[in-house]
Amino acid sequence: TLYKIATDIQADGTAGRLLSEFSERVEQRTEGRVTFKIFHGGVLGDQLQYFQHIQRGVVDVGLINSASLESVIPAFEVINMPYLFRSAEEYRQVMDNDLFRDALFEAASKHRFAFLGYLSSDFRSIYSTRPIKNHADLQSLRLRTISSQTYIDMLVRFGAVPTVLSFGELYSALQQGVVDGAEGGVAGIYEARFSDVTKHVLLTEHTRLTDFVVSSLKFQQSLSETDRLIVNEEFARISANSITYAEEKEQLFKQKAIDEAGVQFYEIDKTPLIKAVEPMYEKAMQDPEKAKLLKAIFAIEKRS
Amino acid sequence: MTFAISWQVISRYVFNAPGMWTQEFLRYALIWLGLLAGGYCFVIGRHLNLPLLIEKLSARNAARLNLFNALLTLVFGVIFSLAGYQSLLDNMAMKTAIFRIPVGLLQSVMLICGLVIVLSQLVSLYRLLTGGLARFSDLLATAAVMGLALLLCGWFSTTDVFHYLVTEHLEIFALLVLFGAFLIFLILGSPIAIGLAYAGLFTLALQVDLDKIFPTAGQTIFNGLDSFGFLALPFFILAGSIMSQSGLALRLIDLAMLIGRRIPGSLWQSNVVGNMLFGTLSGSGIASASAIGGIITPVAREKGYHMPTTAAVNAASAPCGMLIPPSGALIVYSLITGGGASIIALFMAGYVPGIMMGVAVMISAWLMAKKRGYKAEEGGCSAGEVLRVIWRALPSLLLVVIVIGGILGGVFTAIEGSGVAVLYSLVLALLYRSLSAKAFFAIFLDTAIVSGVILFLIACSGMMSWTMTFSYIPDTVGNLLTGFSENKTVVLLLIVLVLLVVGIFMDMSPAMLIFTPIFYPVVTSLGVDPVHFGIIIVYTLSLGLVTPPVGTVLFVACSISGEKITDLIKPLLPIFLFQMIGLLLIVFFPAISLALPRLFGL
Ligand code: NA
Numbered sequence: 001t002l003y004k005i006a007t008d009i010q011a012d013g014t015a016g017r018l019l020s021e022f023s024e025r026v027e028q029r030t031e032g033r034v035t036f037k038i039f040h041g042g043v044l045g046d047q048l049q050y051f052q053h054i055q056r057g058v059v060d061v062g063l064i065n066s067a068s069l070e071s072v073i074p075a076f077e078v079i080n081m082p083y084l085f086r087s088a089e090e091y092r093q094v095m096d097n098d099l100f101r102d103a104l105f106e107a108a109s110k111h112r113f114a115f116l117g118y119l120s121s122d123f124r125s126i127y128s129t130r131p132i133k134n135h136a137d138l139q140s141l142r143l144r145t146i147s148s149q150t151y152i153d154m155l156v157r158f159g160a161v162p163t164v165l166s167f168g169e170l171y172s173a174l175q176q177g178v179v180d181g182a183e184g185g186v187a188g189i190y191e192a193r194f195s196d197v198t199k200h201v202l203l204t205e206h207t208r209l210t211d212f213v214v215s216s217l218k219f220q221q222s223l224s225e226t227d228r229l230i231v232n233e234e235f236a237r238i239s240a241n242s243i244t245y246a247e248e249k250e251q252l253f254k255q256k257a258i259d260e261a262g263v264q265f266y267e268i269d270k271t272p273l274i275k276a277v278e279p280m281y282e283k284a285m286q287d288p289e290k291a292k293l294l295k296a297i298f299a300i301e302k303r304s
Numbered sequence: 305m306t307f308a309i310s311w312q313v314i315s316r317y318v319f320n321a322p323g324m325w326t327q328e329f330l331r332y333a334l335i336w337l338g339l340l341a342g343g344y345c346f347v348i349g350r351h352l353n354l355p356l357l358i359e360k361l362s363a364r365n366a367a368r369l370n371l372f373n374a375l376l377t378l379v380f381g382v383i384f385s386l387a388g389y390q391s392l393l394d395n396m397a398m399k400t401a402i403f404r405i406p407v408g409l410l411q412s413v414m415l416i417c418g419l420v421i422v423l424s425q426l427v428s429l430y431r432l433l434t435g436g437l438a439r440f441s442d443l444l445a446t447a448a449v450m451g452l453a454l455l456l457c458g459w460f461s462t463t464d465v466f467h468y469l470v471t472e473h474l475e476i477f478a479l480l481v482l483f484g485a486f487l488i489f490l491i492l493g494s495p496i497a498i499g500l501a502y503a504g505l506f507t508l509a510l511q512v513d514l515d516k517i518f519p520t521a522g523q524t525i526f527n528g529l530d531s532f533g534f535l536a537l538p539f540f541i542l543a544g545s546i547m548s549q550s551g552l553a554l555r556l557i558d559l560a561m562l563i564g565r566r567i568p569g570s571l572w573q574s575n576v577v578g579n580m581l582f583g584t585l586s587g588s589g590i591a592s593a594s595a596i597g598g599i600i601t602p603v604a605r606e607k608g609y610h611m612p613t614t615a616a617v618n619a620a621s622a623p624c625g626m627l628i629p630p631s632g633a634l635i636v637y638s639l640i641t642g643g644g645a646s647i648i649a650l651f652m653a654g655y656v657p658g659i660m661m662g663v664a665v666m667i668s669a670w671l672m673a674k675k676r677g678y679k680a681e682e683g684g685c686s687a688g689e690v691l692r693v694i695w696r697a698l699p700s701l702l703l704v705v706i707v708i709g710g711i712l713g714g715v716f717t718a719i720e721g722s723g724v725a726v727l728y729s730l731v732l733a734l735l736y737r738s739l740s741a742k743a744f745f746a747i748f749l750d751t752a753i754v755s756g757v758i759l760f761l762i763a764c765s766g767m768m769s770w771t772m773t774f775s776y777i778p779d780t781v782g783n784l785l786t787g788f789s790e791n792k793t794v795v796l797l798l799i800v801l802v803l804l805v806v807g808i809f810m811d812m813s814p815a816m817l818i819f820t821p822i823f824y825p826v827v828t829s830l831g832v833d834p835v836h837f838g839i840i841i842v843y844t845l846s847l848g849l850v851t852p853p854v855g856t857v858l859f860v861a862c863s864i865s866g867e868k869i870t871d872l873i874k875p876l877l878p879i880f881l882f883q884m885i886g887l888l889l890i891v892f893f894p895a896i897s898l899a900l901p902r903l904f905g906l
């Protein structure tokens with residue numbers, strides 16, 4: 001059977017290539033019983049739009065990032081909290097933990113969808129057209145962020161002025177000075193050519209935006225037990241690879257940005273930033289559902 | 305809404321505070337405006353259709369056909385209400401990012417719009433039946449025919465033939481169903497938006513379970529308007545309307561007349577020049593057609609110009625602004641290519657082709673004017689008069705300076721610029737005291753109606769193109785193309801041909817969203833410059849904006865002048881001929897597009 005996968009990313013990016021790899025291997029191992037047609041680039045709508053089609057079982061599989069998932073399951077704010085993951089290794093531990101996955105799966109089925117797995121992006125930092133070298137330079141800086149209350153809240157606590165713009169509008173907004181900079185993945189700075197205009201990167205490494213791959217309940221039910229196992233196994237494989245790729249890509253594009261575009265990277269003492277967002281954790285702990293998820297993650301990370 | 309978008313700019317600069325709520329507010333306000341105004345347009349019967357067949361029939365048969373169309377629209381209203389109701393139930397848990405409003409609540413506008421449509425059609429059915437031409441038995445017969453057709457389709461969907469077609473030849477089958485259904489409704493004179501919606505519904509039914517079709521269709525119609533970029537549309541229509549009603553744009557036209565007066569058919573030449581001038585202000589062919597055309601039309605009627613040609617000249621030259629920067633279309637293209645072609649390079653590349661498009665209209669207008677024996681304006685005018693015209697046009701020109709300067713200088717984005725344009729024209733209109741409170745209300749209502757017609761159409765075409773993608777139709781087309789030839793120019797010409805055909809049925813932005821990702825990798829691998837290709841795409845699809853049956857700029861030009869679409873076809877033909885020559889020049893000589901950006905080292 002031919003199933004439909006919807007994404008809003010480009011086919012030749014890392015996530016796009018991983019998804020094709022997944023689709024090819026599943027097709028091969030199920031001997032053509034399960035095949036996929038991937039609709040890249042948002043041709044079936046943006047994330048929240050095709051997510052509704054997935055809930056209805058019209059589209060079978062889709063890519064949705066943790067910020068968009070906040071809109072569906074408020075408890076997901078937790079995954080977008082700054083400095084929840086302090087290293088890529090910690091991130092891998094949490095995402096591959098069975099307890100954590102069970103908690104996610106339970107929340108999902110209430111909202112008429114299921115999780116297939118995740119694809120990791122790199123850590124997000126702050127880049128700007130102006131020199132930014134430390135926390136003080138962030139004050140009153142107009143920064144683009146994604147449409148998520150958690151991200152907005154975070155930037156306000158850093159002392160910056162958040163502005164929500166679509167990714168597509170960002171290049172010209174930076175060029176024209178509508179915003180002074182943005183927060184986002186380090187690899188993207190070179191990849192999306194922001195390095196033409198933003199020459200200063202402050203390595204705040206505040207969050208790791210995760211792309212979840214979700215499927216309809218109808219898709220899950222239509223698979224035979226054997227095929228479901230194959231699908232899950234193959235997805236676990238690309239999930240694990242995605243972290244490695246993200247790290248490699250970050251290094252590669254960081255070097256390219258330095259060598260080819262003359263971008264300057266600055267390390268920063270993260271302690272004041274971590275301190276600044278502490279109230280966000282205190283607030284989250286007051287919500288029983290969020291507290292439950294947070295405590296589970298902290299337990300895995302062995303921190304309090 | 306004007307207030308909100310101005311607030312976004314003001315708050316960003318004066319208070320240095322985030323204006324995030326405005327973004328989300330405007331995004332959904334636009335959808336509500338589009339669907340509510342769209343519903344209202346059914347009440348006053350303003351939706352566009354192609355009345356070819358209805359005009360040929362006898363009064364009684366025409367009444368029967370009208371019965372059919374009213375019934376068809378009524379059923380759509382029911383479907384749309386159901387979709388809205390289902391979405392209300394389904395999507396209450398999903399919240400918007402900033403306001404945390406349930407998405408289902410926002411989507412309930414479909415329920416309201418659907419009910420308005422149902423009521424409006426009940427009223428028109430009643431009027432048709434009491435009008436004496438149609439009888440109650442006609443209504444029953446029509447309903448019976450529709451029911452029978454539906455039963456036949458239902459029976460066919462259970463046969464082996466149907467099953468074979470869907471599993472083995474879905475792309476071709478879907479293509480036939482989609483365009484077949486659309487053409488049938490078009491010929492029957494149904495509202496175009498309704499025809500698009502039904503074509504999408506039938507195609508969707510090939511793949512989607514019966515109980516999922518309505519909410520899926522409803523949601524894709526709703527999403528069809530979910531683009532911040534469309535905001536510029538009502539704003540520039542409003543600004544244009546204020547400018548024309550208060551006599552401000554008239555002064556801009558005076559300037560254009562000064563430039564075009566020496567040529568036979570000077571008013572047409574002025575219209576083209578006006579559209580090009582306006583193009584430096586907006587990236588919307590629709591706004592241009594309404595602002596400039598809205599002023600030229602009454603003058604042309606007074607001076608006895610041939611009105612269908614006047615509307616055709618206005619329609620054909622209005623899309624110039626989509627190539628002359630700033631241009632939303634070029635921005636969208638740059639976005640789709642992931643920055644493969646930079647916005648600023650595209651902007652510089654757009655100047656010459658945009659002017660060429662206008663000049664093509666000027667040449668054909670000149671020929672048509674000579675044929676009709678129109679004379680150039682007599683006599684010269686004094687230097688004082690020239691200065692006076694320029695002086696009077698200055699406030700309007702200043703708007704261009706403020707909006708363009710503001711966008712280029714980074715004070716606001718192009719879309720915010722449209723809000724600023726409204727604000728500026730409001731202030732000017734107040735200063736000149738040329739508008740009464742009553743006139744203001746009329747302008748707002750008129751803007752809502754004109755936007756409603758177009759936005760509702762965009763929404764329905766959004767649904768149709770979603771269905772196309774869902775049925776792999778664009779892929780089929782892409783594969784056919786690359787299988788045909790490996791030669792760069794041949795492939796480009798083929799693409800132009802495909803886009804011309806696509807442009808006949810589809811609006812620019814959905815067409816660009818669907819076909820750029822298919823064609824872009826093909827042509828870049830053959831060595832075509834991404835900027836050059838962007839100009840070709842936008843130029844070609846611009847022509848599609850003026851071709852019936854689906855041509856938004858054409859619709860605006862027609863609704864402004866009150867001409868019928870069918871009467872415009874003849875004067876449009878010679879104009880298209882010259883514009884096609886321009887297009888071929890652009891395809892064969894990349895330097896036309898690329899010289900300017902190269903000059904600036906882009
Ligand atoms: Na323009």
Ligand code: NA
Nearest residue numbers: 807808848854
């Ligand atoms: Na068209």
